[in-house]
Amino acid sequence: MNDINLDQIIKSVRNYIGLVRKHPIKAVVEKLSTTCQYGNSLPNFGDDAAVIPFKDEYLLFATDGMMTGLIINEPYAAGKASVMVTVNDIYSMGGRPIGMVNVLASGDEKQRALIVDGIKKGCQKLQVPMLGGHLHPDPELVTPSLSVAILGVAKKVLRSHLAKQGDDLILAVDLNGSPGCHSVVSWDANSGKTSEELLERLDILPLIAEKELSCAAKDISNAGILGTISIFLENSGKGGCIDIDAIPRPSAIKLNDWLHCFQSFGFILAVSPENSKKVIELFSNQDIDANIIGKVTKNDQVVLEQNKVSKILFDFKTDEITGIRYKG
Template identity: 35%
Template sequence: MNSEMHVLSAAITSTTELDCLLQTVAQRSGISLKQDIAAVSKRLAALPAGWHANGDDTAAIPLGVNAEQGYQLLAIEGMQGSLVTEQPWFAGWCAVMVNCSDIAAMGGRPTAVVDALWCDGDSHILAELLRGMRDAAEHLGVPIVGGHTNLRSGEANLAVSILGHANKLLSSFAARPRHLLVAAIDQRGAFQGKSLNWNAATRAPAQRLRGDLELLPHIAEQELALACKDISQAGLLGTTIMLLESSGCGAHVDLAAIPKPEDVAMEDWLCAFPSFGYLLTTTAEQLPQLLATFKNRDIHAAVIGEINSSREMWVSQGEQRSLFYDLNESELTGFS
């Protein structure tokens, strides 16, 4: 655990069952990977006036005066090297899928993807990466329109970039005190091998996946939610910290309220990277319709907490309560 990561567990000073769980999650989930972003965020130049702030799931470039034509969305995702070499088909699939998820998290619809592929001449890895990308693109209805190829690299790597469009934005900068925090996660899946990747996508019908992703732009356009963030490798709690950092807020999260498969341990679920998993904030008035929107497509969604102005993230389980992260003391990504 690095020195910055110690801030997370240093806030946990007692020895309750909850404290032990949170210490494990802080060390095991991908939260520390998100701290690397701060090394970049501090060095970025200011954006043009009127543009959406950096630090969201995608860039959001306003189209027309006051974005009357919506927003052009742009994002990129790089795959972990071990996933590329050990599960190349799944890495290719995920590269397309996570980009589509990022577009959806912003209230958008995907337009097209391009890839940057490096390979060391291993024909099997190359073929499987391409097959995975092609299968996901066909399944999700987003074309691959070009890219960069290097087959003389010392190792295999893959990154995929996506273009999309949103009529109305969802954004992790839009959470406000008294908003309700909602988690929506597709539980119709399983962990991929021994990883923490919760795969509810590769065996799902194409039309179902496309319809599920369409929920997010529908929610944005109907104004059923205000803020949204795709649950990433930082896990549910780590992703919550990122949302709070962007919005300058705090929150209380109740673990017992989190939608979870009965046969999955809470520790594993809090560290999971779900193929369909989103955190949203909404008002009490819009909550019933938001929850019904997910329920109508058999996706579990529930209120798991409430946003406040403290910039602290507290977690409870029964009568136990612990401070998980204090943004007043330590930034995570540096985007706020």
């Protein structure tokens, strides 16, 4: 039984801070994209990592910063999350991590120790080394910050802007978890699992890329499930139709909270229908719930369906989330 109707879902998603905070991205990208002429990176339309051709493979280079509230309220969790989110960025693009560096600013010794303990735990759990970084331990620091950069490598790449008309939208999530941090709405599906279990399920993404079962995927970010899918479609220059009732979710959380949830393991993929069964089987073999929740469409609208009722979530002719749209 759903606890929220389509009108409420649309209002909630459009005003969700995790999505709204994506709006300034366009101005930054437009100003800095011209610098790409100085290197050999490929054009980036909302990718979770920069793609750099290297020999017969690709280097993936990503960075992420932790929200200030999480660092202040849950420093240990922030440390763990800083590793998890960057590692997920690499896997979401079909790569495997090589190593990370960080920039940590905290003048509180106790807080700093908890953050570092969390980073250490994340590295141990996901088997990725923290190779170096930069520390600001100044006591006068009022606002702490933590950012992590990661380097990975891929044989074939999953991009965030290559969803094609007619593709199935497959959402893969791990329902075997529990509500996570208190500072943000989140779902922790990592705790209680071994490193081997975590890496085996993450490795599904590179396998999908290498088997050429898909060429487009994205990590479910703090924009939530519907927010991330909408960004995915916006970046691809496409629209989509999403069946709310087809979205897999645990019974322990209300639908509205689940739609906003930051996922420790959650990915959206655009897959040609002839490959959908194979992709779903790869996930289900690792006890991951994967389901076709909709279709990529040619128009500029993200349409939600629930109980045979359809309503528009975003119309990209008038709406912008990141404002970054691929027109290839």
